Amino acid sequence: MATSSRKQAAAALRRQREAEARRKRIVFGVAIGAAVLLVGGLLGVGIWMNREVDYEVNEPAAETTDTHAVKIGDGPVQIDLYIDYLCPACKEFEDTYAADLQRWIDDGSVTVNYHPIAILDRLSQGTRYSTRAGAAAVCAADTGQQEFLDYTLALYAAQPAENTRGLDDDELERIGTEDVGLGAAFEACVEDETYRGWLGESTASATNEQSVTGTPTAKVNGQLVDPAAFADSVETAIASAS
Template identity: 40%
Template structure:
């Protein structure tokens, strides 16, 4: 092989090696770019999930709520009576029918501050519609417009049986209209579930107090029960209020 031929062959090999090196550099650059894009994409997804989760967990609490935002108060008497109730609970309705007039009279006589705590522990009895949560949330929407007691009473007057779907949102809105809740704000709050997270949080706080059932009644923080863990009668309730007042 002549000297010129050898030089041309060496030159050709050099060009090939340079081309291969360039290809390797392009390959590394390409995969590095892909990796960066993937990392940024994943980071974006994580960031979005965090933001979305934060938004989903936002709790809207009516301005009128008391007791760490879990209750709605009526009256300004010196003795505080707390009622923890689930709008699908038949025992709660029984207590309301039996003791409701007495409680309202104690409020009118300025003997008690009555605090209603809607909670949702019976969702499992509404065939997946979460009626307890939706009803509690709707009562919060009513409270936001100054009509908690009126709506509270109409919900019990139309209480669905356990094991049914409960009342749908359209019916909850219709009942609201019957007590003067005619605004779009109330209807939107019911349809959009504005206060559902609030209802969940109120229920969690109820559980944190080691209460296990509804209705739970306390007088100045002391749980009140009838004989044999029965519901307190209006007479027992009145007696407990008098005792607490000194």
């Protein structure tokens, strides 16, 4: 498949997500609240499992923050999103707000600091899917900000069920190359496990320093916000900044 066709496919997927979001907002609040509480209750076990393996810590080529986030956009309103790619509630969040996030980024209203973390490794039968998927997403960010967003969208579209082995590394690479149009550098980054150590530091930073107790966690200008009211919180911040 040509790169242009892959880019078109990624754009089509974004449009599909925008249509789905209108429906999902109706039921989002109750589902997200229950899921975050469940994840928060199991957080300690997930962190313990993540510390069983030590990986070399490499700094991403992508622009990041000192709180282990991939920085997207350059607007005045600061959004921090803590996500785990195996987390069903994170998928719901992305399905609901992806189009809004893209619009705010494109019009220069916000900077979105994505914190990929791995608190659900225990739910992938020993394959550490959360770590592997998060590290692959950082590999995508090395190519570009839009590539990171498109890869995040594609990972959630292909999200495996909890308590399965998840997608293997070949599938994580295939999603990047075929669905998003990423190249050989991305494949090598995934194969070399380049950012698995960085994911471990991101998880430790989120839970120990940023007091994150579940995913998704959303902050707007440093203030914790209810994920169900995320869009309204951001719009209010944008209006105040203008």
